Amino acid sequence: MAKGPWSPLVVALVAASSCSSGTGLGDGGTGGGGTGGQVTRDPQCPATLPAMGATCNATVTCDYGADAKHACATNASCNGTTWFVSPPAAGCGTHPSPCPTAFGFILEGGACFPVVTGACDYDEGRCECLPCFSNGVISGQTWSCRRWDSGGTSCPAPAPLAGTSCATPDQFCYYGNFCSVGVGANFKCTGGYWRSEPGPAGSCAERQCAAAAM
Numbered sequence: 001m002a003k004g005p006w007s008p009l010v011v012a013l014v015a016a017s018s019c020s021s022g023t024g025l026g027d028g029g030t031g032g033g034g035t036g037g038q039v040t041r042d043p044q045c046p047a048t049l050p051a052m053g054a055t056c057n058a059t060v061t062c063d064y065g066a067d068a069k070h071a072c073a074t075n076a077s078c079n080g081t082t083w084f085v086s087p088p089a090a091g092c093g094t095h096p097s098p099c100p101t102a103f104g105f106i107l108e109g110g111a112c113f114p115v116v117t118g119a120c121d122y123d124e125g126r127c128e129c130l131p132c133f134s135n136g137v138i139s140g141q142t143w144s145c146r147r148w149d150s151g152g153t154s155c156p157a158p159a160p161l162a163g164t165s166c167a168t169p170d171q172f173c174y175y176g177n178f179c180s181v182g183v184g185a186n187f188k189c190t191g192g193y194w195r196s197e198p199g200p201a202g203s204c205a206e207r208q209c210a211a212a213a214m
Contacts, residue, residue, distance in 0.1 A: 042193040045163040050083040063161035095120040111210040112141040132209035146181040159184025179204035
């Protein structure tokens with residue numbers, strides 16, 4: 001993808017929630033990939049989505065969902081006593097107006113007009129309008145897109161579901177939104193299952209506004 005000129009700007013990294021372990025696939029989720037065979041779930045993950053506030057006795061994060069991109073999975077986390085359930089954002093997996101009607105119509109780094117709030121999801125990937133700078137001041141928004149299969153070499157495409165099986169110990173896959181658009185959480189293959197992990201630390205640069213937005 002084309003990139004505009006950059007200047008230094010340190011930004012905070014928002015870490016993904018940590019994950020431990022989890023039976024069954026549940027809710028039609030197909031999950032992790034990377035196993036070369038049937039995908040299974042961590043035994044500490046319930047076979048189906050647990051209820052919000054239900055009791056539990058593990059420290060685990062599990063994803064549930066049947067959408068092909070896994071971008072709209074429902075996340076369930078147990079803190080050792082209670083399940084907390086987080087559904088996807090309203091409209092996830094769609095590209096309602098004023099999103100462009102097709103992924104190919106979006107120019108990377110081009111000005112967002114009209115301004116889009118939230119993500120625009122397509123078969124190819126996800127696009128968002130991100131803040132851009134002119135002379136060190138936020139002056140508008142520009143398009144940034146990312147494909148679902150951009151987690152890294154030999155990583156599942158799309159991102160796996162947390163708590164599903166994996167085959168390469170200690171493999172890291174980065175789908176998170178550090179400095180750009182996120183197409184899932186960041187994952188590490190630990191103990192045979194994908195665990196959500198914090199992303200890399202570092203600094204981002206100011207995204208420069210396209211000429212049309214200045």
